[in-house]
Amino acid sequence: MPRRGRSKKDGPESGEDSDEYRKRRDRNNLAVKRSRVKSKQKTQETLSRVNELKNENTILEEKVKTLTKELGFLKELFLAHASNSADKSKFEGVNLEKLLQDNSEGSSQNNT
Template sequence: MPRRGGVAKKDGPESGEDSDEYRKRRDRNNQAVKRSRVKSKQKTQETVHRVNKLKEENTILEERVKTLTKELGFLKELFLAHASNSVDKSKFSDVDLQKLVEDTSTPGGSNT
């Protein structure tokens, strides 16, 4: 009886499924498939690990940005308070205080 969906077997002792050559090819193929699956699984695990590590790093960096943004706002307010109360206002004559206040409102320091 011929195999389904495959090529019909040739008659003879060397062409059957029980031949040594056929078994060796099947064994080699089975081993190759196992190696391929292990390699694929390992690559997937490494990718998942890298994604998780990058997510953690991103969270840490986002928190750092928030902290630095708050610190920048505080320092600008402190500077503006000091500049407006300074006895010697000529020190700050070159500073555009309005632009400095506007820059505080956007992350990155620019309104453009």
């Protein structure tokens, strides 16, 4: 039987007091409740994931800072060793400062 919208001319059995109408309303109310619960759950999961990612990002940013400091220290150590090395012929013609300079592209340059 095709569904029709509510109309007062459908007769007394199709009004708001009918069993069929009540059943449809009850089913719809349950569906709405399930939908709202599911929506709240999805929102909570999304917020939880956002918080996890924020925490992970903070940890990774700290790691980047630590590694950047370590890299700077190692560069200084290498420069000190290279400038005091007994065998300076290994570094002849190499601009060590330029070689160890920070490179924004992330690739190393070998200037001889």
